[in-house]
Amino acid sequence: MHQLSVKENPFSSRPGQYPPVLCGRDKEIEIWKQRLYHFDPSGNVVITGLHGLGKTSFLQNMRSVAQKEGWFWVGSDLSHAPPQNEEAMAQRFLSDLATSLKSFEERSGGNYFEILKNEYTQAPGLTVDKLKAVAQQIFTGLVEANYKGTVVAYDEAHLLNDCAIPGDNPLGMLVETIKALQTADTNRPVQLVLSGLPHLFNALTSGQSYTERMFHLIPFYRLSREDSEKALKIPFAHYQQLSRCPDGLLKNAVDWSEGYPCFIQFFGRELFQIMKRKAGSLDQVQFPSNAILDHLDGGSFSTRWNSLSKNDRSFLNTLIHAKQNESLEFSAEEISENAKHLDVEEIQLKLKRLYRKSIIYPSSPGHYAFAAPKTEMMAARRFENPTKFNILRWFKRNRMGPQKTA
Ligand SMILES: Nc1ncnc2c1ncn2[C@@H]1O[C@H](COP(=O)(O)OP(=O)(O)O)[C@@H](O)[C@H]1O
């Protein structure tokens, strides 16, 4: 069959990969620019939202804006071996600082991490004091080297709290260190940017009223219909095939994506693939086909699914059927009403297990919510119980709307 001469699929193929166009985040970009132009010493940013809403991609954008504006950027994604205690967080920070310094200046060829660690070990005081002492020296050097300041940015920062050893507080230590640096001296500007699931903000503010004032919260919501359409159309238009992509099909893909950037990329990628196979035409294409939904199952959800034990899966099945479908949140008490074979304590333990496996997160006191969109649908497809759970009906009920649902 004739193949389209386009090799590269423009849509992003995995979480964290920068999209072909970053749609619908202009307001947030503007907020960030303002914070860089008019630096406020206690101005820090928290970005929250479900998985797949575009936080990591947005951080990449923030980073390039900050670097263009002359700011030094330090940080990483905490999902890889999240530090479980203050000391581990301090080491992680030193390692990230060493990595950024290395890319900034290759000249010494020395091991920056060893140098920083040495300074850290010799500095007096508690973890916060030691880290502050090292950071202060480096940040001063950076300002002397004409940087406007330093941005310390951590992605998936909720894990600092979720994975902490009981009694330890790596998230609090990080915030304390930045706060200490900010109050010590405004000539060495530093701002903290944290991104993560919605409960990150609660973790930051619980019990510490000052932290609320320290952060500017940027909650990420689904994209509007208009932005979703743009995010799908622009990459297609680039290849000038849009005229052959029926409007109905695009509308359908926008409906199915429900404004979630991860699904926009997924469906766009699938459609683009089909278009290539069909020599540039998307006429008569059935969307979404079972094959497309199967691919969706095999994507990011499969990693989380594979981490679940048989018991976890069985409880997830119970949860999906027992929770009040209309509501986004659920509590152990609510579930027990429809799952009489389990008592509330048992349900609480099982919910905690799903939380530890990143399937759900604590959305408000006593309540949980799914951490990634369409978890219910994807799990239900695996349980293959179409009589109890009708995917199309579920979609119709949860139709994409302008409501601000994280
Ligand atoms: N504003 C956007 N417009 C279009 N696609 C986006 C946008 N933001 C992110 N994406 C795409 O959505 C997917 C999920 O983004 P990601 O940044 O990994 O989300 P999160 O970090 O919130 O889980 C990626 O494939 C990314 O390319």
Ligand SMILES: [Mg+2]
């Ligand atoms: Mg991410």
